[in-house]
Amino acid sequence: MIYLDNGATTKMFEECMDIYKEYACDAFFNPSTNYIHGVNISKKLDEVRQNLLAKLGAKRGDIIFTGGATESNNLAIRGSLRKGWEHVFSIGEHPSVYNVAKDIETFSDYSVKFVPLSKNGQVDYDELEKLLSPKTRLISVMHVSNETGAINDIKRVAKIRDKICPKALLHVDGVQAFCKIEFNLDDLGVDLYTISAHKFHGPKGVGALYVRNKQALKSIVFGGGQEFGLRSGTENVAGIMAMACAFNKINVKENFEKVKKFNTLFIENMNKVDGVHILKIDNSDKDSSFSPYVISLSFDGVNGETLMRALENDVVVGMGSACSAKKSGNRVLENMGMDKSRIKSSLRVSFNAYLNEEEVVSSAEIIAKRYKEVWEKVK
């Protein structure tokens, strides 16, 4: 079985498990305690914070450890709300951002606006510019789309922000970008950045939020005051250490080059097949930029979900956001102007760097073959 749904989750590195065990069973102390064992753990966590800041390319700011991306996104958004101000979200966000925005929208105290997407899957920068105002408090635009792989030009977003509302906070959900594409947070001009360990071979249930200026954020859960008072609750030490093990192991540049090759190979093979459409190819323009880790494609005349199941014992592919796979419709593809039948026939393939070229080629062949078989039956 070849696993090509790494956008949903990745296989944990074995080394992470060793580290996890060490911090769960041996060095299990509570980092908030004042005896030496606890203090040592707390120092370890601070080391991880520094390492993570370095990995993110941030010279200043802090790391808040959380229970994953959904929590990081909630903290980033709810923690920076301001009554009477405007909060602007890309419509292409993951449900853990979008549904928070939809919830906030129900309260009359907060103004919420959504920016549409361009055909190439990126946020529509012109529309964004129109929606911003000096009363904008928060802008939330994801780095890499979990559905399409489209990379938003965060620098450009920050520039627009600096021009119209320099005090507004820029939140970026970086779940599909961190440890996958190269970037430097200081360069990007980001205030809040979300990451999730299980998307880069770490454990599930742990993530982090980068916060450029802690004073700008308010806590949304209250308790023992851990994580600078912004995320109470005893830290998931073993999970955090295992996450650190994962991001320390990953060579982003090297992996990127490998996956770029996989991407090219896969597309070359799929492109030969009649009835297959690759979003990256069909929806490109001069501004386009796609992560090689994610390919969105559709299959004429076949329901994507059916094909996914027809493949599942040989090649595991995804349906876009796994978190929303249980719901019908697709907000992101719809907003890009894709027609309904094409959306219904869409699948997402997402790589990791630890595959090999044979697996990539063979998965493309299997997908092509299975597609034809299913198509024959339902045509």
Place this chain on the structure above:
Amino acid sequence: MKVLLLRFGELYLKGNNRNLFEGQLINNIKEMLAGEEFKFSKTFGRYVISNYKDEREGEIVTKLGRVFGLHSFSRAEEIDATPESIQAEVEKIDLDGKSFKVIVKRADKSFPIKSMDFASSLGGVMLKKYPSSRVDLYNYDTEINVDIRMNGKAYVYTTLIKGQGGLPLKTAGKGLLLLSGGIDSPVACYLMAKRGMTMEAVHFHSYPYTSERAKEKVFSLAKILSGYVGQIKLHVISFTKIQESIHVHCKPEFMITIMRRIMMRIAEKLCEQNGLGAIVTGESLGQVASQTMQSMTVTGSVISSLPVFRPCIAMDKEEIMAIANKIDTYETSILPYEDCCTVFLPKNPVIKPTIEKAEKEESHLDIEALVKEALATEEIIYIK
């Protein structure tokens, strides 16, 4: 002594068969309460559950609330049937500031005071004890019931909990439910079981067109239903090949009609193999194209030896949904997984098919072989 006093419904209408029905009802009650500690006794027209643990009472009441054939039940105090002990028990009821009425029933006519007289005398006692209370026969806060039975015991209670009604399970034969995963078929199962029918179910899945989750959903529904109908034998049949064949060989507008006809044939075979006497579906007249009178005529026409029961036939969707909510299947039924009726869905399914046209479409298929092949995919799962 604290007891639960149980009344059965229309069983009293039964003549010579009454013992049979009652025996089954008692078995069902005991089965439903298996694992609980209690004592069961019987007096003419009533059952008494006693000697149970106080903290289990809520759970026992919930379980009894699922037994078909029980009309109602009450939490009661059991005492010796003497006027003195009854009065003493009644006096324990707090009527401060309340309106009330007293009802006395004497199954035991040897009790020295007539019902009406005893009721008014008890009323007088209570008025004296609680000067702020008053008697109101129509708008009362509390209804004090005194039930004097033939076993030398009397029962005093103020609450009446409605039971399921209907007839005891296993008294009306065995049926096979076509369980799709939607809202209606679980309700149909419940309604037939309520009339005493033992239920098995068949589910058709269409992997890879339908997902494992859709199947899991059906298991969850069967699990909920088993709380009412006991263990369910669920027959799971793959319908993929049949759907693919119909898709290739028949007109698209006949897809659903032919599918339903083949499902009926498979159901009939399963009934034969498992000794079941009826097919049960959740169809409701006019709800969708396959549930028009003409469609049901055409789908039902393949069944020669069994009745097809459609207990939801004259219900509005709202009424069906209300029952689904009551029996707790609604939330599961609306989970959005495709069932096998939603793949290959034609744009314009035929609303008024005829048997001749359906047969003509079917002539392109080897129905017997398809049915046989589908039956060979049968998985049996016991759910309780």
